[in-house]
Amino acid sequence: MKIFSEGLLDMAAIRNDFPILSRKVRDGKGLIYLDNAATTLKPRAVLDAVYQHYANGASNIHRGVHFLSEEATRQYENARETVRRFINARDTSEVIFTSGTTSAINLVAKSWGEKNLKAGDEVLITHMEHHANIVPWQMLREVTGCILKVAPINDRGELIMEELEALITPRTKLISVVYTSNSLGTINPVRDIIDFAKKHGAKVLLDAAQTVAHEKVDVQKLDCDFLVFSGHKLFATSGVGVLYGKREILEAMPPLMGGGDMIKSVTFEKTTYAELPARLEAGTPAIGGAIGLGAAIEYIEKIGFAAISVQENDLLTYATKLISDLPSVRIIGTAAKKAAILSFVVEDIHPHDMGTLLDAEGVAVRGGHHCTQPLMSRFKIPATTRASFSFYNTRGDADALVLAVRKAIEVFS
Amino acid sequence: MSTQDLYQQVIIEHHKKPRNFRKIEPATHQAEGFNPLCGDHLWVYLNISASGLIDDISFLGDGCAISKASASMMTQSLKGKTVTEARAIFVDFHKMVTGQLNPDDDTGGSERILARLKVFSGIWKFPARVKCAALGWHTMTGALANETTISTE
Numbered sequence: 001m002k003i004f005s006e007g008l009l010d011m012a013a014i015r016n017d018f019p020i021l022s023r024k025v026r027d028g029k030g031l032i033y034l035d036n037a038a039t040t041l042k043p044r045a046v047l048d049a050v051y052q053h054y055a056n057g058a059s060n061i062h063r064g065v066h067f068l069s070e071e072a073t074r075q076y077e078n079a080r081e082t083v084r085r086f087i088n089a090r091d092t093s094e095v096i097f098t099s100g101t102t103s104a105i106n107l108v109a110k111s112w113g114e115k116n117l118k119a120g121d122e123v124l125i126t127h128m129e130h131h132a133n134i135v136p137w138q139m140l141r142e143v144t145g146c147i148l149k150v151a152p153i154n155d156r157g158e159l160i161m162e163e164l165e166a167l168i169t170p171r172t173k174l175i176s177v178v179y180t181s182n183s184l185g186t187i188n189p190v191r192d193i194i195d196f197a198k199k200h201g202a203k204v205l206l207d208a209a210q211t212v213a214h215e216k217v218d219v220q221k222l223d224c225d226f227l228v229f230s231g232h233k234l235f236a237t238s239g240v241g242v243l244y245g246k247r248e249i250l251e252a253m254p255p256l257m258g259g260g261d262m263i264k265s266v267t268f269e270k271t272t273y274a275e276l277p278a279r280l281e282a283g284t285p286a287i288g289g290a291i292g293l294g295a296a297i298e299y300i301e302k303i304g305f306a307a308i309s310v311q312e313n314d315l316l317t318y319a320t321k322l323i324s325d326l327p328s329v330r331i332i333g334t335a336a337k338k339a340a341i342l343s344f345v346v347e348d349i350h351p352h353d354m355g356t357l358l359d360a361e362g363v364a365v366r367g368g369h370h371c372t373q374p375l376m377s378r379f380k381i382p383a384t385t386r387a388s389f390s391f392y393n394t395r396g397d398a399d400a401l402v403l404a405v406r407k408a409i410e411v412f413s
Numbered sequence: 414m415s416t417q418d419l420y421q422q423v424i425i426e427h428h429k430k431p432r433n434f435r436k437i438e439p440a441t442h443q444a445e446g447f448n449p450l451c452g453d454h455l456w457v458y459l460n461i462s463a464s465g466l467i468d469d470i471s472f473l474g475d476g477c478a479i480s481k482a483s484a485s486m487m488t489q490s491l492k493g494k495t496v497t498e499a500r501a502i503f504v505d506f507h508k509m510v511t512g513q514l515n516p517d518d519d520t521g522g523s524e525r526i527l528a529r530l531k532v533f534s535g536i537w538k539f540p541a542r543v544k545c546a547a548l549g550w551h552t553m554t555g556a557l558a559n560e561t562t563i564s565t566e
């Protein structure tokens with residue numbers, strides 16, 4: 001990995017790390033991949049690590065005393081240590097492997113939530129949450145009778161912080177917020193939210209699904225109580241994700257699932273549970289997935305968030321300017337602090353039609369509500385077209401996007 | 414079929430100026446259709462005579478060009494047909510958009526597919542969009558069966 005001075009990336013080398021970027025799609029067009037918020041592409045380092053696990057390792061963990069099982073166990077636990085270092089958790093016992101962001105939030109809602117919330121207690125979320133950070137709390141409300149409150153946003157897609165603070169009461173047990181909005185790109189002032197929460201004795205969960213691939217996250221500096229993310233949005237494979245929780249909180253959480261791997265001893269009369277993190281990881285986990293996640297983190301640590309930010313900020317500024325210059329286009333999400341996610345609507349062209357027409361040019365974007373229907377309602381639109389960038393994208397990709405949007409506007413004119 | 418063929422002028426034209434785009438009040442049959450995937454949302458209204466003839470059919474709603482144009486052309490194709498004929502046309506239309514019936518073949522009931530509906534014949538090559546083309550039709554059959562809310566998921 002060569003990194004040029006001034007923090008610029010060697011784009012040819014970077015793009016060469018992602019085999020899929022040389023793939024041809026619809027009608028033999030080169031792939032312009034701008035759907036990174038849905039899932040990121042996988043670098044060879046990750047593909048190799050996963051391949052090696054299944055080709056040469058393939059053993060279960062924590063069970064066999066044989067060579068391959070011990071090796072797999074070591075690699076799986078090494079991946080946990082890599083995640084710990086990546087988010088700066090105090091200890092590997094604070095890193096629970098889950099199947100993704102959704103399962104991590106559900107684990108907190110069902111285990112911590114059902115234990116700690118009573119009727120009338122409050123969970124505070126925001127208007128820009130992904131359904132994964134709405135539905136589990138509604139399910140918790142069904143079970144416990146707790147109250148779900150929603151902090152409003154302004155027309156730029158930013159949280160209205162005074163109103164958020166005003167919604168916090170002595171009964172607020174948890175503030176669960178998206179760190180970076182997958183639909184708007186807004187990067188929320190999570191430090192301030194955590195400060196508010198502390199003042200009122202509430203816990204904070206950060207949905208960092210769209211954050212960890214783009215900026216450094218330090219859970220000790222943030223002092224959040226929970227942080228969740230998915231491997232597949234961090235250049236690893238689907239099926240693996242992470243729940244970070246403060247040790248004392250995780251320790252008091254009853255396991256959601258019982259079974260193998262999470263026990264110390266089982267008799268028909270009584271079972272004693274294993275220590276963290278195994279206690280919350282019943283059954284055989286995504287071993288290859290975790291190993292791949294470790295490889296993905298090592299890969300992006302080599303590139304560094306400094307260079308990644310320079311590239312992504314440039315792409316956001318460049319693409320935003322080009323898209324805003326088009327006729328009858330409205331950008332949804334114009335926060336002062338934004339990740340490289342560009343959501344827009346074009347007058348009289350439904351995002352689904354836009355998506356199909358862009359696809360004809362080899363440009364992969366997402367057209368839809370992005371699992372944020374309440375947010376779409378807030379902006380009085382059914383859906384947006386969303387281009388989401390990663391560091392392997394180039395200004396050329398943004399040019400291709402804009403050209404394809406222009407063509408679509410012509411088709412509809 | 415290329416994407417350009419999918420977005421033929423006639424589809425754009427129906428999208429911009431949908432036919433029978435109004436509410437029938439009172440209607441003998443009506444239903445609301447959703448496509449949760451993309452948020453397409455429309456209503457289909459019918460007036461059916463005692464003898465089973467579709468005296469009037471209309472729709473309202475919001476959606477992509479494919480769903481709107483398809484619903485618009487559906488209303489044109491079904492007005493004056495019997496309920497039995499409408500169901501048969503739907504079966505053929507459904508087969509056509511899922512690639513099981515080529516309207517240019519002589520086999521099957523393809524002559525029942527009215528000419529204008531052929532613009533949707535290649536949509537099976539865009540699996541994500543088949544539901545858009547079928548939404549109005551599913552809603553129409555739902556209305557006939559007295560179901561009030563139809564979802565394509």
Ligand SMILES: Cc1ncc(COP(=O)(O)O)c(C=O)c1O
Binds near residue numbers: 182207
């Ligand atoms: C902000 C946010 N939260 C949660 C999720 C859910 O992630 P997953 O489907 O990987 O569980 C996503 C992914 O779309 C997301 O963008």
